[in-house]
Amino acid sequence: MKNNWIAIDWGTTNFRAFLLENNQVIDRLSEPCGLLSVKEAQFAATLQRLLSPWLDATPPLPIVMAGMVGSQQGWKNVPYAPLPAGAGNLVDGAYAFRTPWGSPGWIIPGVNGTSRYGQPDVMRGEEIQLLGLAVLHPAEKHLALLPGTHSKQARMVHGEIIDFSTFMTGELFSLLSEQSLLGRDLPLQTPHDASFALGVETALQGAPFSHLIFSARTRRLNGEVATEHVHSYLSGLLIGHELAALEAERPAWVVGSPALTARYLQAAEIVGLTLTAVDGDHCFLHGLGLLRSLIQEKIA
């Protein structure tokens, strides 16, 4: 058991933990117990309860955490690491502590900096997946997409994140499909590839976004998009809008679960972009594994 440790991704809505032996997953836990559900800042007690199946080990297992757990709304507000951010910076910025039951713990910082469009930007959690991508697929340069509520597009050089940009793709899809005129009075939706493709192609034509999305209304009115396919069309508009920003730079990686990456692969084909999917958990564990070994070296 000497080399066993626990890797945790603790976000605002979900808690996921992995028990590792020599960086191989031997058990996993997943609970809808995000940071928002933690009452009165009882983070230690909550973690102890969540990890109870694994806490009989002697000595207590080391725990390495990433994600919103290191934010203002989390356990400890760990200052962001600046760009360029590599494994060394993240280890140096990690918050080290000991849990009430004696486990040595670390919370890895997020990253902040300036996006390639000159805007301030932040991430917490995705930096781990990016490091893992570079471990799994070493290269001089990486261009990676991390789809989600707030998608990230990041560039790495020699395994260091040099910049990244957030795209509110997932949140905009939810808002527009559930709360706006575009999603009003729709029947049960069925996925439809041709409507999705029409959305991607329309987005590539470069209309201003606030005009672009109104086509989900007008194409429904004129019958070009069936009422059951409006979500597919809207998804195409949003992913197409995000991918249009990447056109000149390729090939790229898309990191996430198959459920998240499938539509991106489909859109990339339409855009003419070479996109390769990599499993997000796989990247997360390899990224955190790298940090864990650097921490071990540092404290040895």
Add this chain to the structure above:
Amino acid sequence: MKNNWIAIDWGTTNFRAFLLENNQVIDRLSEPCGLLSVKEAQFAATLQRLLSPWLDATPPLPIVMAGMVGSQQGWKNVPYAPLPAGAGNLVDGAYAFRTPWGSPGWIIPGVNGTSRYGQPDVMRGEEIQLLGLAVLHPAEKHLALLPGTHSKQARMVHGEIIDFSTFMTGELFSLLSEQSLLGRDLPLQTPHDASFALGVETALQGAPFSHLIFSARTRRLNGEVATEHVHSYLSGLLIGHELAALEAERPAWVVGSPALTARYLQAAEIVGLTLTAVDGDHCFLHGLGLLRSLIQEKIA
């Protein structure tokens, strides 16, 4: 009383009526009694109740209506007039009927066509304001903005609408400020010119929209935008994004109430656009007045 008539703007959420004598307003009514509130398609009975202060005239006053009253959700689904659309087309496409109390009535059609970005587009009601603008300020060409939930940008030549594009500026502002992460946990908002200007300037830099808006989050996190000014900043982003589309073409008109046009004038100065405000009701009444006189000629 011979030349008296009633002009009506009946939308989904509001009902507004004007009693005119020789095209001068002598009385007005306004009720939060939009088409959505009309039960069981009782449009005639509802109208009779709303207009009751004016219905003792003999003979019964002519009524000319525009807006969503002519849509699928309205009293009568009046087919859209195609582009290019001038006063003649709108009169030809008008639906003529007689109310139960004997008033001759007309519902003016909306307009559909292809936006300058090649997308299908529709409007109902704004075409009247555009005609009125051309009556009030005759010119060979007009470029006009009509701010709102779904803003319109329209081009006219010789008083005919040649194309128009819808921007979901107002609805996006509501969604993002009320329902998204960007508006979460905000204190009471106060208007702030510098934050608005920063939003406009940021939008002009041309970042993809779904990345652009995330700056309302990051600039709040890093203190560049105070929590009480996030709405002003977001408003600047959205209006700046809309105006960026106009950069090359000027001068332009902005048609609406002072409450709607003030921020556009402010943004136009930052963008370097010459924008002149015109009162929306004034345009509406002159546009409908023109149609009313053409209808009179036609039936004379």
